[in-house]
Amino acid sequence: MPAPTRLANRRISALRTFMQGGASGGLALMASAVLALIVANSPLGPAYSAALGTSIGGLSLLHWINDGLMAVFFLLVGLEIKRELLDGQLRTWPDRTLPGIAALGGMLLPALVYVAVNWSSPTTMRGWAIPAATDIAFALGVLALFGSRVPVSLKVFLTALAILDDLGAILIIAVFYTAQLDLNYLFAAAMTLSLLRALNLFGYVRLAPYLVLGAVLWFCVLKSGVHATVAGVLLGLTIPLRTSPGQPDDAASPLHRLEHAIQPWSTFLILPIFGFANAGVSFAGMTPALLLAPVTLGVALGLFVGKQVGVFGFVWAAVRMGWANRPAQASWMHVYGVALLCGVGFTMSLFIGLLAFAGRPELEAETKVGVLMGSLASMLVGAAVLAVAGGRRRMVGPVV
Numbered sequence: 441m442p443a444p445t446r447l448a449n450r451r452i453s454a455l456r457t458f459m460q461g462g463a464s465g466g467l468a469l470m471a472s473a474v475l476a477l478i479v480a481n482s483p484l485g486p487a488y489s490a491a492l493g494t495s496i497g498g499l500s501l502l503h504w505i506n507d508g509l510m511a512v513f514f515l516l517v518g519l520e521i522k523r524e525l526l527d528g529q530l531r532t533w534p535d536r537t538l539p540g541i542a543a544l545g546g547m548l549l550p551a552l553v554y555v556a557v558n559w560s561s562p563t564t565m566r567g568w569a570i571p572a573a574t575d576i577a578f579a580l581g582v583l584a585l586f587g588s589r590v591p592v593s594l595k596v597f598l599t600a601l602a603i604l605d606d607l608g609a610i611l612i613i614a615v616f617y618t619a620q621l622d623l624n625y626l627f628a629a630a631m632t633l634s635l636l637r638a639l640n641l642f643g644y645v646r647l648a649p650y651l652v653l654g655a656v657l658w659f660c661v662l663k664s665g666v667h668a669t670v671a672g673v674l675l676g677l678t679i680p681l682r683t684s685p686g687q688p689d690d691a692a693s694p695l696h697r698l699e700h701a702i703q704p705w706s707t708f709l710i711l712p713i714f715g716f717a718n719a720g721v722s723f724a725g726m727t728p729a730l731l732l733a734p735v736t737l738g739v740a741l742g743l744f745v746g747k748q749v750g751v752f753g754f755v756w757a758a759v760r761m762g763w764a765n766r767p768a769q770a771s772w773m774h775v776y777g778v779a780l781l782c783g784v785g786f787t788m789s790l791f792i793g794l795l796a797f798a799g800r801p802e803l804e805a806e807t808k809v810g811v812l813m814g815s816l817a818s819m820l821v822g823a824a825v826l827a828v829a830g831g832r833r834r835m836v837g838p839v840v
Contacts, residue, residue, distance in 0.1 A: 465580075465581055465707040465708065465711070466577050466578045466579075466580065466581015466582060466584070467581060468707065468708050468711070469575075469577050469578060469581070469711050469712055469715050469786065469787070470578070470581075471712070472711075472712035472713070472715035472716040472719070473715045473716070473719040473786065473812075475716060476715065476716045476717070476718075476719040476720035477719060477720060477721065479716075479720060480720030480721060480722050481722055481723050481724065485720075485722055485724075488720060489720075492717055501717075502717055502718075505713060505714060505717045505718075506714070506717075506718070506791070506794060507662060507667070507668040507669065508668070509710045509713060509714065510669050510672075510710065510714055510791065511668055511669045511671060511672040512672060512702060512705070512706060512710055513669075513672070513706050513710050513711060513714070514610070514669040514670070514671075514672030514673050514676075515654070515672035515673070515675055515676045515698075515702065516672075516676070516699065516702055516703060516706045517606050517610070517672070517673055517676065518672060518673035518674065518675060518676020518677050519676040519679060519695055519698060519699045520603060520606075520676075520699070521603055521606070521607055521673070521676070521677070522676060522677050522679070522681060522695065523681065523695060523699070524599075524600065524603050526681055527681065529596050529599060529600040530600055530603065530604070534764075535600070536600070536604075537758070537763060538597065538755065538758060538759075538763075538764035538765070538767075539597060539601040539603075539604055540604055541754050541755065541757075541758045541763070541764065542597075542601045542751045542754055542755050542758075542779075542782075543601050543604035543605045543608060543751075544754060545749075545750035545751055545753055545754025545755070546572075546574065546601070546605060546747050546750045546751040546754075546779075546782050547573075547605065547608050547609075548572075548750055549747070549749050549750030549753070550571035550742035550743060550746030550747050550750060550783075551568050551569060551571070551572050551742070551746070552746065553571065553738065553741050553742040553745055553746035554567065554568050554571055554738035554739065554741075554742040554746070555568050555738075557734055557737050557738035557741060557742075558734045558735065558738045561734050563803075564734050564735050564803065566796045566797070567735055567738065567739070567792075567793060567796040567797060567803070567807065569609070569612045569616065569617075569792050569796070570738075570739050570742070570785075570789050570792050570793045570796060570807060570810075570811070571738070571739050571741075571742025571743045571746055571747070571785060571789060571810075571814065572605075572608070572609065572612065572742070572785075572792075573605065573606075573609045573785045573789050573791075573792060574601070574602050574605045574606075574747070574782045574783075574784065574785055574788065575784050575785055575786040575787045575789070575815070576599075576602035576603070576605075576606060577707065577711055577787065578784040578786050578787070578815070578819070579598060579602060579781045579782060579784050580595070580598060580599065580602070582784070582819055582822065582823055583595055583598055583778070583781060583826070585823070586826055586827070586830055589826075589827075589830030590770075590774060590777075590826060590829070590830055591767065591768065591769035591770050591774070592769075593767035593768040593769055593770055594767050594774050594775075594778055596767070597767045597770075597778065598778050598781070598782075601751070601778075601782065602782075605782070609788050609792065610670065612792070613667050613669070613670060613791075613792065613795065614666060614667070614670050617667060617792070617795040617796065618665055618666050618667065619665040620665050621664060621665040621666070622664050622665055625660050625661075625663040625664035625665075626660075626664040626665075626666070628660040628664075629657055629660035629661050629664055629671070632653055632656050632657045632660055633657060633674055633678070635653055636650060636653050636657070636674075636678040637678055639653075640678050640679075640680050643680070644680075645680055645692075645694050646694075647679075647694055647697065647698055650675065650678065650679055650694070654671070654672075654675040657671045657674065657675060658671040658672070658675075661674075667795065669791075679695045679698055680693070680694045680695060681693055681694075681695045681696075711787060714787060714790075714791075715786070718790045718791075718794065718808070719786075719790065719808065719812070721805050721808040721809060721812075726809075730805070730806060730809060731809065731813075733806045735797075735803055735806035735807055735810060736806045736807075736809050736810040736813070737810070738810065739789065739793070739806075739807060739810025739811055739813075739814055740809075740810040740811075740813040740814035740817070741814070742814065743783040743784075743785050743789065743810075743811070743814025743815060743818055744783050744813075744814045744817045744818050744821075746783075747779065747780070747782045747783035747785075747818065748776070748779045748780050748782070748818070750779075751778070751779035751782050752775060752776050752779035755775055756772075756775075771829055773825060773828065773829035774826065774829045776825055776829075777822050777823075777825035777826035777829055778822070779822075780818050780821050780825060781818060781819065781822040781823075781826075782818070783814060783815065783817070783818025783822070784815045784818050784819050784822075785811060785814065785815055785818075786811060786815045789807075789811045789814075789815070790807070790811055793807035793808070793811065794807075
């Protein structure tokens with residue numbers, strides 16, 4: 441195929457499109473969280489809570505949102521992980537080194553901060569993973585607001601870091617937040633996954649069979665005791681990426697088509713609905729005791745302090761030891777600003793918190809307050825640091 445025709449058939453991935461100009465997705469998620477807080481603290485608050493508890497088909501509306509709709513979001517995460525590992529910013533081991541080290545520090549330190557705060561409370565220790573997650577939509581949305589004032593390499597670095605962070609969060613959910621297993625349904629899920637893998641190996645490129653089997657996989661995983669959203673990730677990893685040699689980004693690639701089909705729905709409908717359904721916490725009767733509760737403090741400090749120390753500290757150590765290079769054209773202040781933005785853990789932190797403290801409304805409330813406090817502080821301070829770094833970059837030129 442002539443080069444111009446081949447290039448015409450190539451399209452940018454949904455994730456890279458969002459990365460290049462997607463502040464709107466983060467803003468939509470932010471708006472949904474603010475609206476939830478307003479509604480929860482208005483006369484509509486009781487109706488808001490009652491609506492989320494409405495039973496539909498044996499599950500509450502909140503359950504359908506968190507286990508059903510969010511499975512589509514996790515499907516997109518699975519697609520993005522596969523693309524970036526095979527044909528993106530994480531394609532080679534050198535590409536993975538710095539974001540991998542940063543993601544490790546960004547998960548380890550927040551968890552340790554939470555554990556340190558909750559050491560004397562075995563009940564609340566179950567929430568250790570809540571501050572370990574980064575909200576990719578929020579973080580990239582804030583970074584996108586700065587446009588050309590931050591180097592492209594920094595956006596690539598944050599994207600790769602967030603993808604690996606999501607992968608770590610998914611593994612944590614599957615291993616540590618799994619209920620009692622039903623081996624029959626687990627076996628059925630494994631057989632369904634094997635069928636999906638077989639379709640991939642035989643080069644079948646029509647999406648319909650993958651989606652039908654994906655629905656079966658979701659049901660089996662839901663009934664097995666493993667959290668149902670894990671099915672979304674597993675399905676995403678089985679979708680074929682290539683349709684012909686030499687054209688990994690061909691517009692006809694099944695992964696490419698599915699990613700572009702669901703990305704707008706995930707960004708502008710599913711995540712805002714999740715934010716609206718889960719961020720609403722009533723401030724009525726809120727006391728200093730709630731703000732100083734171990735869960736609240738552990739989550740807030742884990743996100744704001746643990747994330748920045750973990751990400752920046754591990755990146756600095758990796759560069760100093762010669763294991764990796766700092767992102768091109770980025771100063772250490774740029775890197776610090778991104779480390780702060782990694783403390784915006786909104787979606788994934790709330791999600792893990794709901795799994796950790798299911799059926800404990802008082803601990804769920806503390807989790808929500810901690811996530812909101814830590815994420816807001818990380819976002820505001822991170823934006824301020826990047827604004828200063830961007831100003832210096834314009835004054836002194838590129839930083840080598």
